[in-house]
Amino acid sequence: MTAIPHENVLRWLAGIGRRIATSLGKRPNIALESLILLVSAYFVAVTNTAFWKALSATGVLEGSRGLALVPSLAVAIMGFHAAVLAAFLNRWIAKPALTILMVLTAAVAFFADSYGVHMDQSMIRNMLKTDASEAAELFTPGLLGYVFVFGIIPTIAIWRTRLIVVPWRRAAFRRITFIMSMLALTLTAVLATFNDLSPLMRNHKALRYLIAPGNYIVSTAREIERQRRPKKNALHVVAPDAAQVAHAPGSKPHLLVIVVGETVRAKNWGLSGYARQTTPQLASLDVINFQDVTACGSNTEVSVPCMFSPFGRRSYDQDRITSSESLLHVLERAGVRTLWRDNQTGCKGVCDGLAFESYREPRKDDHCDSQACRDAVMLDGLHDAIDDNPGDVVVVLHQLGNHGPSYFKRYADQFRRFVPDCRSADLGSCSRQEIINAYDNAILATDDFLAQAIRMLADDASHDTAMIYISDHGESLGEANVYLHGLPYAIAPDTQIKVPLTAWLSEGMVESNGIDVSCVEARSRMHASHDNLFHSVLGLMQIQTNAYERDQDLFADCQRPPSSGRAGLGPSEKQRPTD
Structure with missing residues (x-):
């Protein structure tokens, strides 16, 4: 083999270096619609791994029909996100908005991948009520590293692009055409596998809360709408007839x-x-x-x-x-x-x-x-x-x-x-x-x-x-x-x-309420729930009201006539709470 002269090697390496430097210095021109489509595709392929894993776990991907479901879903999710983003973004706010979206979606993907977190409305409500101390515990090295790789680095790439400027009439026509095309693409992808997709979404509704960024955007919008509903100045009164049965003379307070x-x-x-x-x-x-x-x-x-x-x-x-x-x-x-x-x-x-x-x-x-x-x-x-x-x-x-x-x-x-x-x-x-x-x-x-x-x-x-x-x-x-x-x-x-x-x-509480402890211990082997707390507390505190349900009181069936001779707690025939 003929040896390459030393100076040729240097010249070859220098040429590679110049090409790399030139490439890094270039800022590619790109239409906003193309950027939106690329970002939407990135979400589907990279930040939705928890969704694809959960989808696979349902068993619907088995067989040839299952394999056909993957590209259809990918196209539908990409098209939907692209249409929504195109409806709200313009050349002036696109990069800042996509930056926020990239970082948030990477964070959501981390919790979905690592902990199986579903971003439904209840989870959004939890996040909004989280205080600084609780939130600080979630900022782990794992989260920060994940956000850097899957959120910050792609954001840098976005900022290196130059958005092509076109006259507003042409831009409006292009935008409307793009949105309609994406919606048509989404609809076509859904209809292509509708017979498989329909039962999937009906039987596994929670899957939708793993599709980012749509999951947290929709859930946040719903929670904000709920919180903006007019609130009553006063709480609705529950059990307006509530009154405490008098303790026997000489007995202790509870x-x-x-x-x-x-x-x-x-x-x-x-x-x-x-x-x-x-x-x-x-x-x-x-x-x-x-x-x-x-x-x-x-x-x-x-x-x-x-x-x-x-x-x-x-x-x-x-x-x-x-x-x-x-x-x-x-x-x-x-x-x-x-x-x-x-x-x-x-x-x-x-x-x-x-x-x-x-x-x-x-x-x-x-x-x-x-x-x-x-x-x-x-x-x-x-x-x-x-x-x-x-x-x-x-x-x-x-x-x-x-x-x-x-x-x-x-x-x-x-x-x-x-x-x-x-x-x-x-x-x-x-x-x-x-x-x-x-x-x-x-x-x-x-x-x-x-x-x-x-x-x-x-x-x-x-x-x-x-x-x-x-x-x-x-x-x-x-x-x-x-x-x-x-x-x-x-x-x-x-x-x-x-x-x-x-x-x-x-012993005093047992005696004043006439409770048979062995009976309660037997009752403890039966099913109970959070629903029992309201009525069990009313019973223990001897509160009489039509809102009391005896069959929901964990202690009621185990009461014997107490030595204090107190009155009964309330109507045992009541089956539903009144307010």
């Missing part, structure tokens, strides 16, 4: 603590048969654990208002629930003082206009660090907060609990029993077992918190006391490659909607 847990699933709850004992302290106390409990929602924004409403999941109507009074308003009207202590992002409207204390901001306390406080801080000074009230009191403690993905931040070192545990908010950097270990350690911290609350109530000599603990929703920990929570309720797995419910009753 104190009920309702602990609203965060993101604890029944599957990992020690009292419910989990292989690990994640509730050792509760197991040593005289508690009643309900074995089969279904949450009203798969996220806090849905579940918390729902569980404090008389309408519940069986009559679920979000607007009706959020525009109506809650259980706490009914209790206040009947003469029971209420207090909401919060270590989360608020009471979600449940305590509007009522006593509220937030522990979300870090403070000088042994339970707090520079970023947040652990739940035990809500027990500090609790008796001082209610001692000036001579009557009955209901206190709600809203936990930070097992809120992810930073499970490791929810427990002190003394509860770091299951190791190695994931010590990062970027779950992708940990093994699934490390994530489960951290999650279980956080349950140990909740177990300790509840045990402290029970001991405090047991030492209370001035009240007949009780505690009800119920988690707002569960959590996925890698089952079917899904993490966190918030899937649309119709497809949410049991890990996200099956939750623990545990009650503790003092």
Whole structure:
């Protein structure tokens, strides 16, 4: 082989360098419609991998007809996005708008790929209500790297283009023609495989919430429209006839603590048969654990208002629930003082206009660090907060609990029993077992918190006391490659909607309500749900109202004539709440 002269090699390399430099210095001219089409194609091919994986998991892609569905769907999704973008973008705002869209879509794709997050309206509502501290935990290296590669780099390419300038009449004609062409292309692609596509979208409706960026754009628009609807100046009155049955002379007032847990699933709850004992302290106390409990929602924004409403999941109507009074308003009207202590992002409207204390901001306390406080801080000074009230009191403690993905931040070192545990908010950097270990350690911290609350109530000599603990929703920990929570309720797995419910009753509360504890323990093996909370609390606090449903009260069928001789709670024949 003849050797290439040294100077020829240098000249050859220099030529390559000049060509690369010239290429990098060029800014290609491109029509806006062409840019929109390229961006739309990029979305379909690159930032929708979660959708394509979920589609494949349905089994519809098997066989020749299934394979034909892929190009048809790809063309339909691309055409639809291109038509919508072309309808709103012009030469002056195109690049800034596409920059925002690229970055947001990359972020949405990260959470869809990594955690199986579906961007439906409920998820958008959660995001809008997230505070700065909670949001900061989501900005992990994994997210930032993903956004840089799939959002920032393509955006740089967009900014390097020069948009071709054409006279406005020609531009308008071209734009209308482009939009009509894209809509026609979309319709043609849909009709080509309609027989397969129609049942797919009917039976797997949640797939649409994985198609980015359309998923979060449409869901955001719907949520904004919902929030802009005229709101009533006052909440719709629930149970206007609510009145408390008088206690027997000489009896003590009632104190009920309702602990609203965060993101604890029944599957990992020690009292419910989990292989690990994640509730050792509760197991040593005289508690009643309900074995089969279904949450009203798969996220806090849905579940918390729902569980404090008389309408519940069986009559679920979000607007009706959020525009109506809650259980706490009914209790206040009947003469029971209420207090909401919060270590989360608020009471979600449940305590509007009522006593509220937030522990979300870090403070000088042994339970707090520079970023947040652990739940035990809500027990500090609790008796001082209610001692000036001579009557009955209901206190709600809203936990930070097992809120992810930073499970490791929810427990002190003394509860770091299951190791190695994931010590990062970027779950992708940990093994699934490390994530489960951290999650279980956080349950140990909740177990300790509840045990402290029970001991405090047991030492209370001035009240007949009780505690009800119920988690707002569960959590996925890698089952079917899904993490966190918030899937649309119709497809949410049991890990996200099956939750623990545990009650503790003092001897005084048992006696004053005439409760047969062994009967309640038998009842605990039957199905229960968030819908039971409203009526069970009315029963325990001896509130008489037509809104009370005896068959929804977890304790009602286990009541015997009490020694105090109190009156009955209300009409047992009532089957539906009235307002």
